[in-house]
Amino acid sequence: MTQDTLRTRLITAGLEILQENGLNALTLRACAARVGVSHAAPAHHFSGLSGLITGIIAKGFTQFADTMEEDRKAAPPTPLGQVTGICTGYMRFSKEHPALFALMFNTSGEIDKTDPEFAATSARAYGLLHDACAPYLPVTEHPNATEVLVWSLVHGLATLQLGESLKVAEDNGNPPTIEELLNGLSLKVHP
Amino acid sequence: MTQDTLRTRLITAGLEILQENGLNALTLRACAARVGVSHAAPAHHFSGLSGLITGIIAKGFTQFADTMEEDRKAAPPTPLGQVTGICTGYMRFSKEHPALFALMFNTSGEIDKTDPEFAATSARAYGLLHDACAPYLPVTEHPNATEVLVWSLVHGLATLQLGESLKVAEDNGNPPTIEELLNGLSLKVHP
DNA sequence: CTTTTGACTTGACACTGTCAAGCGGTCTGG
DNA sequence: CCAGACCGCTTGACAGTGTCAAGTCAAAAG
Missing domain, CATH: 1.10.10 (Arc Repressor Mutant, subunit A)
Incomplete structure (x- = not known):
C-alpha cells in the first residue's frame, strides 16, 4: 500500500x-x-530512471487515450467523424502535454517496452486509432495501409507542429488542420 | 584557422x-x-552544449538534404517520381542516422534556431521537399496543404518506424512503404 | 519478545555542464 | 626590436545528475 x-x-x-x-x-x-x-x-x-520514465509514459498513454476517446465521442458517428475525432484528440494531447508527448515518442530508447503496464496502455491508445480506421478500405494493397497512413500523418503533423518546424511552410497564417487534411485524403469506406 | x-x-x-x-x-x-x-x-x-548541438544539427541538415537530393536525382523525372525520391531519401536518412535524426527533430528545445548556419541548412532541406510538392494541386483550400500533408506523412512514418511504435500495426510482415503510401494519395498535378 | 523483512535514508562515487583563473603562444603598436 | 594585449586552450573547481552500498527503523512473523 x-x-x-x-x-x-x-x-x-x-x-x-x-x-x-x-x-x-x-x-x-x-x-x-x-x-x-x-x-x-x-x-x-523502479529500476532506475528508465523504470520511472516507463511508468510515467504508461500513465501518459492512459491520458492520451482518454483525450482521444473524449474527442471521438463528441464527434459525429460517421466513419469520417470518428477518425477525425481521434486525430483531433491526438493533436490536442500533443499541444496540452508537449513534454509528455515528446517523452512518450522519444526514440532515444530509455524505455522498457516489455513493461506490462506500458504494453497495456499503449495498446489501448493504438486500438482507438485502429478501430477508427477499420471502416476504411486500405489505400494500398497492404491491409494496414490506411491506419499507417492516418497514424503517420497525424503523428508527423503533431511532431512538426510541436517543434515549430512547420513555420517555414506557413507563409500565410496557420498550417492546415488535421481535419482538413483528412478530408483531403478522400478515404473510401468498406462496401 | x-x-x-x-x-x-x-x-x-x-x-x-x-x-x-x-x-x-x-x-x-x-x-x-x-x-x-x-x-x-x-x-x-560554442555557447555551451546547446551551441554545439546546434552546430551538429546544422551539419546534419546538410547531410539530410544531400541524402534526399541523391535519391531524387536517381528517380524518374516525373512529379510522382521526384516527390517519391525525396521521401525515400527522407526515410533512408532516418534509418542510416537514427540518433542524429532524433536529435534534429527533438522538441526538447535545446537548440538555437536563430543560428544562421542552422537556418540556412534546414531551409535547404525544406526547400527540396517544397519544390518536389510544387507541381501538385493543394489537397485542401490551404495553399501549402500538399507539402504539409507529404511532410507530415513521411516524417510521421520515419519517426514511428524509428521508435518501433509501428510494430503493433504490423500483424503481417513489414509496414507499407512511403512509396506505396504516396501512390495511395493519388495526388493531382497542377493543370 | 526476538527475529526478520522491507521501505526508506545517508553517504559516497563517477559523471555531466559551466564558470573563473591561469598559461603560453602570436600579433600588434610604439 | 620588443613590451603588452589578445586569444586559444588548460586546469581546477562547483553544483547537479544517476547509481550503488551500507545503515536505520518500524512493522510483521516466529
Whole structure:
C-alpha cells in the first residue's frame, strides 16, 4: 500500500514536473524531492530512471487515450467523424502535454517496452486509432495501409507542429488542420 | 584557422559519437576527448552544449538534404517520381542516422534556431521537399496543404518506424512503404 | 519478545555542464 | 626590436545528475 502509493505519487510528480518545467527538468531527484522522500527512494519502486520514465509514459498513454476517446465521442458517428475525432484528440494531447508527448515518442530508447503496464496502455491508445480506421478500405494493397497512413500523418503533423518546424511552410497564417487534411485524403469506406 | 578547424572537428566528433554510441552518449566532454582537447575547450567555439548541438544539427541538415537530393536525382523525372525520391531519401536518412535524426527533430528545445548556419541548412532541406510538392494541386483550400500533408506523412512514418511504435500495426510482415503510401494519395498535378 | 523483512535514508562515487583563473603562444603598436 | 594585449586552450573547481552500498527503523512473523 505505502509502496504502491509512493510509486503512484512519484509518477504523478513526474507528470507534474513534465507539465510545469519541461522535459529536461524531469529528474529522479526532482521527483523524489517533490514527493518529499530521499533521492534514493525511487530505486525501491523502479529500476532506475528508465523504470520511472516507463511508468510515467504508461500513465501518459492512459491520458492520451482518454483525450482521444473524449474527442471521438463528441464527434459525429460517421466513419469520417470518428477518425477525425481521434486525430483531433491526438493533436490536442500533443499541444496540452508537449513534454509528455515528446517523452512518450522519444526514440532515444530509455524505455522498457516489455513493461506490462506500458504494453497495456499503449495498446489501448493504438486500438482507438485502429478501430477508427477499420471502416476504411486500405489505400494500398497492404491491409494496414490506411491506419499507417492516418497514424503517420497525424503523428508527423503533431511532431512538426510541436517543434515549430512547420513555420517555414506557413507563409500565410496557420498550417492546415488535421481535419482538413483528412478530408483531403478522400478515404473510401468498406462496401 | 585553428579555431575553425577545432570547431569543425568538434562537430565531426559529435556526429561520430551520435552514430556509434547513440544520443545519450553525446556529451561536451566526450566530443572534446575524442578530438583530444580539454573538456572546457568547446566553450570557446560554442555557447555551451546547446551551441554545439546546434552546430551538429546544422551539419546534419546538410547531410539530410544531400541524402534526399541523391535519391531524387536517381528517380524518374516525373512529379510522382521526384516527390517519391525525396521521401525515400527522407526515410533512408532516418534509418542510416537514427540518433542524429532524433536529435534534429527533438522538441526538447535545446537548440538555437536563430543560428544562421542552422537556418540556412534546414531551409535547404525544406526547400527540396517544397519544390518536389510544387507541381501538385493543394489537397485542401490551404495553399501549402500538399507539402504539409507529404511532410507530415513521411516524417510521421520515419519517426514511428524509428521508435518501433509501428510494430503493433504490423500483424503481417513489414509496414507499407512511403512509396506505396504516396501512390495511395493519388495526388493531382497542377493543370 | 526476538527475529526478520522491507521501505526508506545517508553517504559516497563517477559523471555531466559551466564558470573563473591561469598559461603560453602570436600579433600588434610604439 | 620588443613590451603588452589578445586569444586559444588548460586546469581546477562547483553544483547537479544517476547509481550503488551500507545503515536505520518500524512493522510483521516466529
